[in-house]
Amino acid sequence: MKALLLWPIMPNSFWSYQETLDLAGLRATNPPLGLITIAAMLPNDWEIRLVDRNVRLETDDEWAWCDIVIISAMIIQKKDFWELIQKGVALGKKVAVGGPFPTSVPEFALEAGAHYLILDEGECTIPIFLAALAKGEERGIFRATEKPDVTHTPIPRFDLLDLDAYLAITVQFSRGCPFQCEFCDIINLFGRKPRTKTPEQMLAELEVLYQMGWRRLIFIVDDNFIGNKRNAKVFLRALIPWMQERNYPFILLTEASLNLAEDDELIELMVQAGFTMVFMGIETPDVESLVGIHKEQNTRQSLMDSCHKITRAGLQIMSGFIIGFDGEKPGAGRRIQQFIEDTGIPQAHLSLLQALHNTAMWSRLKQEGRLLEDLGNYFTFQKSLINFIPTRPIEEIVREYIDAFWNLYEPMPYLKRTFRHFKMMEGKRPQSKRHLGWHELRLFPIICWRQGILRSTRFRFWWQLLAIALQKPNLLYDYFVALSVGEHFFTFRHEVKAQLEAQLEALQQQQVKQKKEEIGYQLQSVS
Template sequence: MNVLLIYPKFPDTFWSFTFALSFIGKKAAFPPLGLLTVASLLPDKWSKRLVDVNVDSLKDKDLLWADMVFIGGMAVQRESAKQIIARCKALNLKVVAGGPLFTSEPDEFKEVDHLVLDEAELTFPAFLSDLQNGQPKKIYRASGFCDLCDTPAPSWDLIKTKRYASMSIQFSRGCPFNCEFCNVTTLFGHRSRLKTPQQIISELDLIYTLGWRGSIFFVDDNFIGNKGYLKTHLLPALIEWRKDKKGCVFFTEASINLADDPELLDLMVKAGFDAVFIGIESPDEASLTECHKTQNKNRDLLESVAIIHRSGLQVMGGFIVGFDNDMPSIFQKQIDFIQKSGIATAMVGMLQAIPGTRLFKRLQGESRVVDTFSGDNVNGTTNIIPRMGMDKLLDGYQSIMKQIYSPKYYYRRVRTLLKELKTPEIKQPINFQRFLSFFRSAFRLGVLGKERFQYWKLIIWTLIRKPRQLPTAITLSIYGHHYRKICELYIL
């Protein structure tokens, strides 16, 4: 059996980092971790190839080689997935699909031959067994959640890692919280299910053996869902692992209550983490109450961010406008909070209702869901009818993005961050890629860019005040260029 695994194209979004990748000579931000893991579930005797459309073109000869195609992805990849499926069907190729996109919207893909949904560790074996017996079904669903101890290591041999800006690894699935707009618990449950430290170290060893010496993204939706296990098992193992390893740094996603645990912060920094994405959502208590973001309530959010920065972890923040409780003043409140916090990477989106969430069900019951969820929560669109009115929401959203990503305010925010951010303990080696990114940024941003005054002001300030933070300053300058390009193309 010749199996072709295909990963659909990501559109240009805040998360794609399209306009930043060219500075470092990379094709895509992250590898297709889900499909690489599915590949490891396939029989060893099968011939396997993977085409990531984000780094390679999908050629007819690839499709003609295959007996069957496996495709997976997220909602934001919907259009590309449909185009790929159409090409496969035109060649009478059997298509097997799974992952968050297909699990959330199975009725939208009737042309797919087999929908292997939910967690592949549970549904894939049943599909393979039926396929071997010549009686594969249309849809496979799981009634519960898998044990991650049964999850195999990804088949990294199917891709060229040097084409990506970061590698990915998964430690846990699930989140203990219950935010109304989030589909994590729908897909993966409330209980944090964990891999063993031995699994993680084995996966890291494999990535390291391949020659990787850059960033590694722990893709967990809430890395700190089980703090006790992190502190007693995984983080000590990571600290031990990196004693004789150079170059790799980690980043992840977590909840704001990370700021309440100085021991956990210290261990994460010693283990090699240097950044964390946190859903801030809103500085407004009423809106936090509305969306059941209980972990963010009754706390000084600015101080919580500052605590995390002072520990040595850079906070990347997610923000939402368009809650029912949002007043017209929310837009300036969001601007003020983002600027004061020093969160350079501020992902601000209009509220969207994701199929399967409690928000979707509530608003659908109120006849306020009007369009298909785009999968991109920072592209200036929404699939709901906001209580404040669409025109007011869009105008306010655009005012936020216009200000926070203007060179004047963005570079000012980066300096605020660097003033507070503890000097990193883990040193990344100066390599050709880092030299290249500096010279490209110096020319494209410092000579040709409209922001050249702010760029050189930041670089000189950093060299004088925080010289060891120069790589961070350059990276954030490049990110700022990407965010502005996305704003100009799709939002403003």
């Protein structure tokens, strides 16, 4: 069997870092970990080609070459996902799909024409799919009744990737999260009991990347790295000597819940293992909203104190914030903006609330008759209106959101709070020799020109850079990366503002039209 594995185009979003990647000569932020893991589960006698369409487009020859097309997708990739399915069908190819989007919304892939839906986790459903193929079955939907044991998951096929195209390579330690945030679909996809790989598995994956010459960021892409704290500590204790022996070849980052601040030992182990950054879902500084969405783990301690503690230990925080919760009081955008300024968090992933399919929030809103079925072209990434009827005027929510996003990513405020964030770091990170490749060398003069000469930030840029270099030289590389990533946000905020204002105007015009039609109907009834 000749299989063409496709990863659809990822539209420009908060996470794409597109402007920064373009400046650095990179093509994409992360590779498709799911697809290269699935590739390792396919039969050894299959011929496999993988194309990440964010790196390059597949050729006509590759379409002609393959017997089957396997496509994975997240909801943000829905447009290209649909078009790829339809192209495969039109060319007479068998099309198999999987990943979080078709798992959550299988009817979308079916309507597009996919022949095989390999849903849930591949360790369970790939064998069923292969058995169906062997029997000559022309179509099928393959679902799992249980969660797989990830200690048997094979090493991903990193050899299928063009490593030089990516900012970071992704690996996975755990699946699942013990919490039950109402808006989150992770517990639907992976369950509430975190399952983890063994330390030996993880070190084997890292060793493959090390032998392949990778020396930049590695994103441990767990939705909550500390969902199983005991196993996370066991892994970290094995990782520390491995990293020490190789002089810390990788820059590690991950996602974790804010209750990390409650465990001093875990924070210290992460820092000593080479973690420099952690993404945390803070969501909102409004405690009432946190309780309303069942995110009680963020209410046990002061949010501000927790963030400061983690930062002081030496971990840069990225954070998620959301506007639009039920019962939210006016001014939520200003309160979020103030919290971000007070914590100095450079990268704040700010978004309007979206009800994801089959979450507790989706079910509740559907029952209440408040759900809007249309996903829209920009669903789930910064440029999409709320897909349900909120408890306060949508115009008010969207205006607050636009203002907050715009203000947060003004160049001067971004530089100021990034500097404060790094100055706050007191923990002793392990010494390492950062690998400066041509991407970093290309990026350095561009950032110096833009932020240090072209913009009004010029004086602040140079004295902050000098202060970090003199006072915290071990943080200089990470600090400069944070400034570089800022270039994406400085540009992206224009896109967010334009798209949302256009959608808001269209919504208002639709409302006016509906009102006129109602008045016309009433007048007609009277006459």
